[in-house]
Amino acid sequence: MLAYVIRRLLLLIPMAVGMIVVTFGLLLLVPGDPAAVLLGPEASPEMIANLRRTLGLDDPWYVRLGAYFWQLLHGDLGRSIFQSAPVSEIIGGRIGATIELAVVALLLATLIGVTLGVLAAVRQGSLIDTVTMLLAQLGVSMPVYWLGLLLMLGFAVQLNWLPAIGRGAPMLDAIVAALSGRPQVLWDSILHILLPALALAANSAAIISRLVRTSMLEVLREDFVRTAYAKGLRRPRVVVRHALRNALLPVLSVIGLRFGALLGGAVLVEMIFAWPGLGQLTFSAVSQRDLPLIQGIVLTFALIFALVNLVVDLLYALVDPRVRLG
Amino acid sequence: MNKLLLLTTAIVALGLGPATVTLAQDKAIVIGTDVDAGTLDPRLTRDTTAYRAADLIYAGLVHLTSKLEAVPDLAESWESPDPQTYIFKLRPDLKFSDGSPLTADDVVYTYESVINPDFNAPDRALYSPISAIEAVDPQTVKFTLSAPYAPLLSYLDKGIVSKAAVEAGKDPATDPIGAGPMVLSAWNRGSDIVLKANPSYWGGAPEVTDVTVKIIGDNSARAQAFEAGDLDVIQSPLSPNDIARLKADDRFGNVITAGLGVTYINYNTKDPVLADPGMRQAFSMLIDQNSIVNDIYQGVDEIASSIILPSSWAYSPDIKQPTFSVEGAVAKFNELGWKDSDGDGILDKDGKKLTVTLSTHSEDPNRVQSVELTQALMQSAGVDAQVQITDWPSFSTNYVQKGLHQIALLGWLNIVDPDRLLFGQLSTGGSTNWGGYSNPEVDKLLQEGRSSLDQAARAKAYQAAATILASDLPYFIISDQGYQLFYKKPFPVEVQATPRGNFRGLIGMDE
Numbered sequence: 086m087l088a089y090v091i092r093r094l095l096l097l098i099p100m101a102v103g104m105i106v107v108t109f110g111l112l113l114l115v116p117g118d119p120a121a122v123l124l125g126p127e128a129s130p131e132m133i134a135n136l137r138r139t140l141g142l143d144d145p146w147y148v149r150l151g152a153y154f155w156q157l158l159h160g161d162l163g164r165s166i167f168q169s170a171p172v173s174e175i176i177g178g179r180i181g182a183t184i185e186l187a188v189v190a191l192l193l194a195t196l197i198g199v200t201l202g203v204l205a206a207v208r209q210g211s212l213i214d215t216v217t218m219l220l221a222q223l224g225v226s227m228p229v230y231w232l233g234l235l236l237m238l239g240f241a242v243q244l245n246w247l248p249a250i251g252r253g254a255p256m257l258d259a260i261v262a263a264l265s266g267r268p269q270v271l272w273d274s275i276l277h278i279l280l281p282a283l284a285l286a287a288n289s290a291a292i293i294s295r296l297v298r299t300s301m302l303e304v305l306r307e308d309f310v311r312t313a314y315a316k317g318l319r320r321p322r323v324v325v326r327h328a329l330r331n332a333l334l335p336v337l338s339v340i341g342l343r344f345g346a347l348l349g350g351a352v353l354v355e356m357i358f359a360w361p362g363l364g365q366l367t368f369s370a371v372s373q374r375d376l377p378l379i380q381g382i383v384l385t386f387a388l389i390f391a392l393v394n395l396v397v398d399l400l401y402a403l404v405d406p407r408v409r410l411g
Numbered sequence: 412m413n414k415l416l417l418l419t420t421a422i423v424a425l426g427l428g429p430a431t432v433t434l435a436q437d438k439a440i441v442i443g444t445d446v447d448a449g450t451l452d453p454r455l456t457r458d459t460t461a462y463r464a465a466d467l468i469y470a471g472l473v474h475l476t477s478k479l480e481a482v483p484d485l486a487e488s489w490e491s492p493d494p495q496t497y498i499f500k501l502r503p504d505l506k507f508s509d510g511s512p513l514t515a516d517d518v519v520y521t522y523e524s525v526i527n528p529d530f531n532a533p534d535r536a537l538y539s540p541i542s543a544i545e546a547v548d549p550q551t552v553k554f555t556l557s558a559p560y561a562p563l564l565s566y567l568d569k570g571i572v573s574k575a576a577v578e579a580g581k582d583p584a585t586d587p588i589g590a591g592p593m594v595l596s597a598w599n600r601g602s603d604i605v606l607k608a609n610p611s612y613w614g615g616a617p618e619v620t621d622v623t624v625k626i627i628g629d630n631s632a633r634a635q636a637f638e639a640g641d642l643d644v645i646q647s648p649l650s651p652n653d654i655a656r657l658k659a660d661d662r663f664g665n666v667i668t669a670g671l672g673v674t675y676i677n678y679n680t681k682d683p684v685l686a687d688p689g690m691r692q693a694f695s696m697l698i699d700q701n702s703i704v705n706d707i708y709q710g711v712d713e714i715a716s717s718i719i720l721p722s723s724w725a726y727s728p729d730i731k732q733p734t735f736s737v738e739g740a741v742a743k744f745n746e747l748g749w750k751d752s753d754g755d756g757i758l759d760k761d762g763k764k765l766t767v768t769l770s771t772h773s774e775d776p777n778r779v780q781s782v783e784l785t786q787a788l789m790q791s792a793g794v795d796a797q798v799q800i801t802d803w804p805s806f807s808t809n810y811v812q813k814g815l816h817q818i819a820l821l822g823w824l825n826i827v828d829p830d831r832l833l834f835g836q837l838s839t840g841g842s843t844n845w846g847g848y849s850n851p852e853v854d855k856l857l858q859e860g861r862s863s864l865d866q867a868a869r870a871k872a873y874q875a876a877a878t879i880l881a882s883d884l885p886y887f888i889i890s891d892q893g894y895q896l897f898y899k900k901p902f903p904v905e906v907q908a909t910p911r912g913n914f915r916g917l918i919g920m921d922e
Contacts, residue, residue: 117804121812123449124533125457129835129842136531167449168600169584178600234631241639249639250627251602359627359636361602368628369447369601372774374804 086402093395097388104387105157105380109150112376118142119166119374140166153380162384163377165370172381176363180385183362185256186354187347189282194289194347195340199333201290202297206332207324209302217294224291229350233284233357240280250359253277281358285350289343296339300332307331334405341397345390438903439621440917443633443642447601447626452583453570454525457533459912464604464624466913468508469570469589470612472499472518472552477668477909477916479722479827481564485513485571485590485613486552494559494864501550506611507573508594515546520574522554536835536842537566559862561869562828592617592920601626608918618904618919637663637897646896646912651709651777657897664898666908669722672824672892673715673832674778680885681847682817684767691884693743694767694818695733697788703781704890712890717877718832720891722910724866725829725873732881732888737792744793751793758793770799771820772806781889782820811845822892825911829873830861837885848885 120136121128137143141152156163162172205217241249253259253274263271304310305328313323348364355364363382370378402408448461453469456462474484483489486499505513522544525532532538540560545553556563573581576588587595592614593606604624608616625642627633634653637645638660647670649657658665676698678691685691700714713721717730733739744750749758749765758765769786771778782798789796801810811819826832835841838857839849856876860869880886896908898917907916 115805116809117802118808119804121808122804123457124531128533129536132528132531132533132535135528139529139531169450169452169582170600175600234635237632237635237639241641242635245639249636249641250632251625251641356628357632359602359625359632361599365601365628372802372804 086399090395090399093398097391100391101384101387102154104384105153106150108380108383109146109153112374112379113146115374117374119376122373123166153377162381165375165378167369167373167375168378172377175366175378176381176385179361179363179366181255182252182360183348183351183355183364184389186278186281186285186351186360186362187344189256189278190285190347191289191340191344193282194286194293194343197286197290198293199297199329199336201294203301203324203329205294205298206301206305207320214298218298221291221294224287225295227287229284229288230353230357232287233281233354236280236284237357247280248277249280251277252360281354281360284357285347285354288350289340289347292343293336293339296336297332300335301328304328304332334401337401337404338397341394344393348386348389438619438919439623440619440643440903441623441625441641442914442917443625443627443637443645445626445628445630445633445648448598448604450584451587451595451598453572453589454521454530454532455584460604460624460626463912463914464595464606465570465587465589466568466591466915467593467606467622467918468587468591468595469572470591471568471570473564473567474915475565475568475827475911477907479565479671479910481567484568485518491864494862495556497554497556497563498547499552499554501552502613503550505590505613507576507588507590508609508611509573509576509588510611511573511575511588513571513573513590514549515552516549517571517574518552519544519546520577521569521571525569534566537562537831559864561861561864562830565827592915592918593622614920617915619917622914622918624914637899640899643899643902644896644906644917646908647711647892647894649711649895649897651707651711654711654895655709662900664900664902664906666896666898666906667711668894668896668908668910669713669720670824670892670894670912671720671722671826671910672822673718673720673826673888674712674781674820674822674890674892675715676887676889677811677816677819677821677846678885678887679814679816679818679846680849681814684765685817687747688883689743689747691887692733692882693740693747694789694794695884695887696736696740696743697792697794698785698887698889699735699788700889701735702784707777707780707784708890711893711895713893715888715891718880718886718888719829719873719877720826720832722891723826723829725870725877727870727874727877730874730877730881732884737788740792749793756793757795764795765793766795766797768797768799768817769820770801770806770810770816770818772803773800774803778820785820812843814845814847816845820889824892827911829869830857833857833873833876834861837880846885848883850879850883853879853883 120140120142121133124132124136165172165175168175201217205214208214237249240247254270256274259271259274310323310328313327351362351364352367355362356368367382370382444460446458446460448464449458450456450461451465451468453465456465470484472484472486473481476482485501485505487502489497489499491497501515507513524530526535526538526541540556540558541554542557543555547553570589572583573588577583581588592609592612594609596607597605606622608620610616627636630648630650631653633645634649636642657663678685680686704712704714716732719726744758749760751758769782771782779800786796786798810816823832834857835843837844837848838854853876856872860872863869894910894912898906904919909916
């Protein structure tokens with residue numbers, strides 16, 4: 086097991102190198118000069134040329150790529166062209182918000198998806214099944230961007246129940262505050278995260294509910310379920326204890342993969358709800374051609390995604406004794 | 412299973428509770444804006460938020476009022492003994508927010524860095540006629556110019572940085588020390604900028620004690636956050652649909668002012684099809700300003716008639732660009748030899764079809780729509796018009812700024828003086844003359860306009876230039892941008908909107 090984990094972690098190195106080279110190549114191909122964007126439309130060509138020299142953008146691509154790897158070896162992600170601060174500092178200040186949003190969205194998606202999926206499977210063909218699958222269809226097809234604006238319009242503007250934008254205290258700090266007698270801090274954080282997390286979760290919840298339904302239907306037809314009923318066990322117990330546990334196996338790997346989709350969706354959701362995370366940063370970095378910052382963000386996203394997949398694989402082995410890692 | 416259901420219900424129920432109400436502090440406001448500041452160093456500001464935040468944290472020698480008149484700020488008075496010399500007298504006992512004194516040395520330091528090419532200040536070109544800056548004594552600064560330069564005063568509102576603080580290693584970009592009405596209290600990148608009143612400002616602390624600038628990139632999301640009560644003020648850019656809705660809501664106050672920007676068509680005068688001014692006139696007649704301004708922009712902007720802003724002292728209503736007329740355009744094309752000789756619906760001349768590419772950037776859906784409308788109108792007049800839409804960096808730096816465009820729709824902002832929209836853009840070889848326009852007569856008039864210190868003489872020169880430009884048409888000005896501001900009622904102070912969208916009019920400082 087330990088050897089497996091170490092091997093997987095070592096594999097991250099070539100993956101990271103590949104990611105960097107691919108991102109670097111793509112950014113070389115995308116038109117748009119960060120020096121010109123930085124100086125604005127009133128800058129003269131000489132001013133732009135001068136800044137390009139200062140930023141080292143005139144060097145051949147292999148020199149720049151080499152310099153970037155050299156920096157990385159020294160643990161330095163470089164400096165953002167636009168924010169006059171180290172990339173690691175900028176990302177470090179925002180990564181918590183994005184992970185918090187993605188984790189809460191994943192929990193919501195799992196909770197809603199599994200609940201609806203089980204309901205639909207148990208009552209196959211009923212009205213509940215139809216409504217659930219209709220909701221799932223909506224969830225899959227509705228763009229996260231549009232759903233976000235709708236949720237904001239409904240719950241923040243019309244009903245005024247939830248804040249429209251921003252983030253409360255970071256969730257971990259809020260939990261600590263709640264434990265030390267200030268529950269309103271946690272409450273505030275929860276209210277702030279609900280809408281963005283729900284918008285982000287909808288698509289994944291829909292996919293998970295469909296998968297759970299299919300998987301449950303299969304399991305419910307298995308012999309051991311019939312045996313369980315024959316033993317005289319009551320339905321809820323059969324469904325939750327016997328069927329669901331087996332039906333969840335394929336779902337687990339999908340949930341892991343969904344985490345990547347959630348990180349991608351966070352770019353749009355964070356823009357709408359002014360959630361101060363990496364997604365919002367990605368958008369501005371790309372639109373400004375802030376090359377070092379884009380590289381840093383892509384690398385961070387890739388590492389998070391790879392690590393989450395590793396954790397899911399390990400969990401898989403824990404949940405299903407038939408799976409052997411090595 | 413039951414547990415799962417219970418949990419789901421609990422989560423949903425959680426959402427149904429009342430939202431937390433932020434404690435109303437006295438005279439605190441939250442302003443919504445579209446982009447985060449890139450820097451808080453006033454010498455390097457380039458985005459609107461940086462500019463507006465720096466305007467609160469720092470003070471300049473002068474302050475530009477909403478009518479764009481330069482009034483004393485840190486400078487108590489100034490004189491110009493000859494057209495190439497300006498002498499500024501600072502107010503006595505000026506202090507930075509850290510308590511250190513602000514002297515002529517700080518002014519010299521600030522402007523020397525701005526004109527230093529290695530400092531890479533984005534608007535260095537505006538200050539290029541300055542040949543020397545010296546501190547005559549701790550309270551007196553002398554600017555020497557290489558040539559008379561009338562617009563200079565409008566550009567001397569740049570915030571003064573503390574030389575001592577910068578030399579001690581404090582980076583004004585992130586850790587600003589200024590002498591403006593407010594001080595930075597916190598800056599959460601990408602999220603908000605928190606400012607507090609500066610009691611040591613020479614004019615005393617402003618009435619509003621706390622300003623939070625909240626960054627919400629999406630225009631509609633920002634408008635919704637305003638409606639939900641999370642923001643006290645929002646201003647342009649706003650989507651026309653949101654403007655219509657907010658205007659109808661009596662919980663909010665609304666101020667509209669003429670902005671300092673134009674939306675215009677940039678013709679590439681080096682392009683074979685567009686080199687003849689007659690062709691540019693014909694194409695300009697196919698731009699339906701009325702539909703663009705009133706339908707696409709929902710009347711937020713005004714239809715433009717010339718290159719001089721209506722709010723400017725140089726404006727004359729007698730100067731007129733061509734107006735919309737498909738028949739007129741077709742007649743003009745025919746007159747220039749473009750006819751549909753093969754009956755395919757497309758005009759041609761010497762066996763060549765009349766083909767042009769219209770372009771703009773994708774970030775502004777209204778501009779994209781305007782280009783698409785113009786494409787349809789051009790096609791109806793027999794022009795094979797194509798559309799090219801790319802994102803801003805690709806469009807501006809790799810396309811228009813390299814003179815690769817034919818007909819491009821874009822805008823200029825911050826036109827505090829006519830010189831700012833004319834000299835660099837339309838004089839021969841100008842640094843931003845991307846369409847390659849050249850007319851010696853216009854060159855002469857633009858030079859006259861910037862070097863004369865007599866406003867009447869300047870106005871005359873600019874009007875003469877604008878008259879030529881209205882028929883030469885290197886630019887066709889579609890609209891003069893309007894500036895919208897909405898605020899929550901009651902607002903702690905009297906709201907004064909400024910055409911640049913600055914915040915001083917929102918904190919109780921008399922503009």
